[in-house]
Amino acid sequence: MTTNVSHGEHHHSHHFDSAEHEYSSDKEGLWLFMVTEILMFGGLFVAYAIFHSIYPEMFSEGASHLDWRMGFINTLVLITSSLTMALGIFYNQQNQPKKAFWNLIATILLGCCFLVIKYLEYSGKFHHGIYPGRFLDMAVVNPVHQNLGLYFGLYFCMTGLHGIHVVIGMSLIGWVAVRTYKGHFNSHYYTPVEGVGIFWHIVDLIWIFLFPLLYLVG
Amino acid sequence: MSQHHVIPFKTYMKVAAALVALTFLTVICHELHLGPLAGPVAFLIAAVKAALVLLYFMHLKYDNMQNRVIFGSGLIFLLLLIGFSALDIWTRVQSMSTL
Amino acid sequence: MGTAAHGSNSNVNYLNEFKGIKSWLLSLDHKRIGLMYMISILTFFFVGGIMALLIRYELFAPGKQLLSPDQYNQVMTYHGAMMVFMVIVPGIPAILGNFFLPLQIGAADVAFPKLNLASWYVFMFGAAIAISTFFSTKVDTGWTFYTPYSIKTGTAVVAMVLAAFVMGMSSILTGLNFIVTVHKLRAPGMTMFKVPLFVWAIYSTAILQVIATPVLAITLLLLAAERLFGVGVFDPALGGDPVLFQHFFWFYSHPAVYIMILPAMGIVSELISAFSHKVIFGYKAIAYSSLGIAAVSFIVWGHHMFVSGQSEIAGVLFSFLTMLVGVPTAIKMFNWLATLYRGSVTFYSPMLYALGFLFLFAIGGVTGIMLASMGVDVHFHDTYFVVAHFHYVMVGGTLMALMGGFYYWFPKMFGKMVDDRLARMTFVLIFIGFNVTFFPQFILGAMGMPRRYFDYIAPYESLNKISTMGSWLIASGFLLSLYAMIKALKSGEKAPSNPWGAKTLEWQTSSPPPHFNFDKKPTVTGGPYDY
Numbered sequence: 136m137t138t139n140v141s142h143g144e145h146h147h148s149h150h151f152d153s154a155e156h157e158y159s160s161d162k163e164g165l166w167l168f169m170v171t172e173i174l175m176f177g178g179l180f181v182a183y184a185i186f187h188s189i190y191p192e193m194f195s196e197g198a199s200h201l202d203w204r205m206g207f208i209n210t211l212v213l214i215t216s217s218l219t220m221a222l223g224i225f226y227n228q229q230n231q232p233k234k235a236f237w238n239l240i241a242t243i244l245l246g247c248c249f250l251v252i253k254y255l256e257y258s259g260k261f262h263h264g265i266y267p268g269r270f271l272d273m274a275v276v277n278p279v280h281q282n283l284g285l286y287f288g289l290y291f292c293m294t295g296l297h298g299i300h301v302v303i304g305m306s307l308i309g310w311v312a313v314r315t316y317k318g319h320f321n322s323h324y325y326t327p328v329e330g331v332g333i334f335w336h337i338v339d340l341i342w343i344f345l346f347p348l349l350y351l352v353g
Numbered sequence: 354m355s356q357h358h359v360i361p362f363k364t365y366m367k368v369a370a371a372l373v374a375l376t377f378l379t380v381i382c383h384e385l386h387l388g389p390l391a392g393p394v395a396f397l398i399a400a401v402k403a404a405l406v407l408l409y410f411m412h413l414k415y416d417n418m419q420n421r422v423i424f425g426s427g428l429i430f431l432l433l434l435i436g437f438s439a440l441d442i443w444t445r446v447q448s449m450s451t452l
Numbered sequence: 453m454g455t456a457a458h459g460s461n462s463n464v465n466y467l468n469e470f471k472g473i474k475s476w477l478l479s480l481d482h483k484r485i486g487l488m489y490m491i492s493i494l495t496f497f498f499v500g501g502i503m504a505l506l507i508r509y510e511l512f513a514p515g516k517q518l519l520s521p522d523q524y525n526q527v528m529t530y531h532g533a534m535m536v537f538m539v540i541v542p543g544i545p546a547i548l549g550n551f552f553l554p555l556q557i558g559a560a561d562v563a564f565p566k567l568n569l570a571s572w573y574v575f576m577f578g579a580a581i582a583i584s585t586f587f588s589t590k591v592d593t594g595w596t597f598y599t600p601y602s603i604k605t606g607t608a609v610v611a612m613v614l615a616a617f618v619m620g621m622s623s624i625l626t627g628l629n630f631i632v633t634v635h636k637l638r639a640p641g642m643t644m645f646k647v648p649l650f651v652w653a654i655y656s657t658a659i660l661q662v663i664a665t666p667v668l669a670i671t672l673l674l675l676a677a678e679r680l681f682g683v684g685v686f687d688p689a690l691g692g693d694p695v696l697f698q699h700f701f702w703f704y705s706h707p708a709v710y711i712m713i714l715p716a717m718g719i720v721s722e723l724i725s726a727f728s729h730k731v732i733f734g735y736k737a738i739a740y741s742s743l744g745i746a747a748v749s750f751i752v753w754g755h756h757m758f759v760s761g762q763s764e765i766a767g768v769l770f771s772f773l774t775m776l777v778g779v780p781t782a783i784k785m786f787n788w789l790a791t792l793y794r795g796s797v798t799f800y801s802p803m804l805y806a807l808g809f810l811f812l813f814a815i816g817g818v819t820g821i822m823l824a825s826m827g828v829d830v831h832f833h834d835t836y837f838v839v840a841h842f843h844y845v846m847v848g849g850t851l852m853a854l855m856g857g858f859y860y861w862f863p864k865m866f867g868k869m870v871d872d873r874l875a876r877m878t879f880v881l882i883f884i885g886f887n888v889t890f891f892p893q894f895i896l897g898a899m900g901m902p903r904r905y906f907d908y909i910a911p912y913e914s915l916n917k918i919s920t921m922g923s924w925l926i927a928s929g930f931l932l933s934l935y936a937m938i939k940a941l942k943s944g945e946k947a948p949s950n951p952w953g954a955k956t957l958e959w960q961t962s963s964p965p966p967h968f969n970f971d972k973k974p975t976v977t978g979g980p981y982d983y
Binding site for chain 2: 158159162163166167169170171173174177178180181184185188189203207210211214215217218220221222225228229322323329332333336339340343344346347348351352
Binding site: 148149150151156159160161163164167168170171172173174175176177178179181182185186190193266267268269270281282284285288289291292296 | 559560561563564565567624628629631632635636637662663665666667669670671673674677678681682683684685687689690691692693696700968
């Protein structure tokens, strides 16, 4: 992913024929990377599905400990952030860097909002003795299902790995926001914004599945 | 610049509205207590939402075939992983119960 | 094949155009990055080889020779983990693939040169973590990190697992880079069915790297989380399933076996055609069989788990599916043999290594079919039969091809000829040493000697002695290779641009190639092996 920039005009790297050639190569690289993200999270979803089929009651008991309203609000937050991210690209395509910049900033703020809600949720869980796996406080939680810790092991792994991706995504958006502000992008060259956008949408995409699977179906 | 397709502002708004509506629908379905159908229905709605994000926000609808195949291949291999692992675990539980 | 201008000024090349350590460490040139991989991977190979010699020395006779049982477990773990994650998986793609993939398709570089350099740094970072564990509490789980032992042992499993995770990331980035390079940067006129077969092999490997490695990543992260936070997914005491770990692990690690062998097959295709001076027989069949092997590799992983408590139905299915691997593999074998038929074969050292590959890989492959049969595997599982089988494939296959590739492309990489008499001697030593080391292990395994044990009973002694002596022969062969190559670098004859009379594009530029590979972008009209 090359970033040869001078005076607002993008020059493609020497080993590509044209800017268009470079753009399509960059895009393909990005999609390949997204496949690896999908497969990595996919492993967790497979573990979820298998243990759900073995212990359905444990999963509904686990879900009953979660507040679906928190997950619901966070879903709306992330969907909105996906919209502002898409608009961040849209306004770069329209040669309106100011609007693009503010949309990217809004995306970062929504990401912060998501993390704050996540923090409240986590600390609430810890407060009630809900820790992953072996550390689940049996005396405080008093679970019906002996292996309830496994449900929360999965819960913390899935939302934790997702949270790490939110943080990475926010820093990447910060990077392209600065570059947008400096006027590095225009309707002919905005590949980094689009790449970061695709990453952020993947983060949203995974949450779209996490919300019903963890909070509602259980 | 054939590949630099610009999706109109209005489309983005419609997609976002649909995503919000589907999120409400998920919760409504949850409140209806659909029993054994709850899981599949929730998953189906999530899949529709995911498809909207992929096609419009991630521009896959206007992307070339190669990138669509690349993304689709990821899902196919995921199905292999879950398919064989689940096959083992389900048949394992059955053969244990006969003993 | 087609036209390509020779280097106009043969004194300026990628090795001497820029000077100083910084020009290497910050180089975006795929050739220099390939050499950086070469130096690091050969160093790791040297260390892993010493571990192997220690293992064999310990097994020279029953009872303790040199290592305590705990030390033996550690040495065995590091031998396996280093050879897999730091040598054979990255080996051919990162060294020869990096160097020759762009050259063979007539490109100036890989698609993402910065990412390529970053992959090397990520790889070295992972390797540094792995090596650092050796100086703390050494890992003793074996390279497979099977649960529940890996959750319970008091050693540095978390660090080792993170090291493998980081090196996996490097592998993903390399694969991603190569896929885009093959798709987008082929020279004008070079269709997918005009690229050399080495490119097809590296391309198939790259697909495996991108698709399989993320599952290893999440498996290793879950294992680390298991140890740090006790999440329970793989822990039977908490309702988890240790066999699920094996499913996840082998979903990566079986395709990883083909990440190791497919590039080797690509090299062999090049060597057999070049030294038979004949167009390769069945180009399309070989190209498609690379993809076929890559595809089949994803549906056979359960054959590692026949005795792990997997259900019988899954076992039977995996046993049956595993037989499918034999089909594309045999297609390749027969095509190579048909290429030799009526070719004007010359027996330079690279060709000897290629023929050695055919011989050893055939044994490794056929014993693989034996192990794929579930009934037979129940007997052979976790015995030295398995050890012999995969060393025939990994060492007899991959390392033989890697050595052949080194001797074949050495003139292009460094512009110097290796003394071929010395090189042929290294082949004799390694080939004989290899068979002396590993063939007795088939017999030992059939006699029931379990693998990974520190000690054994008296009836196994004589064969173990032979095996250990063989390991010394292999070691001397590799040391002689090192000598031959250093000698060539110092005082070797200057290499012409095409010493072997081969037809692929990399031989049409000067030796060593200029910074951007070709002075004039080549245009391709014919196939890669138009003799």
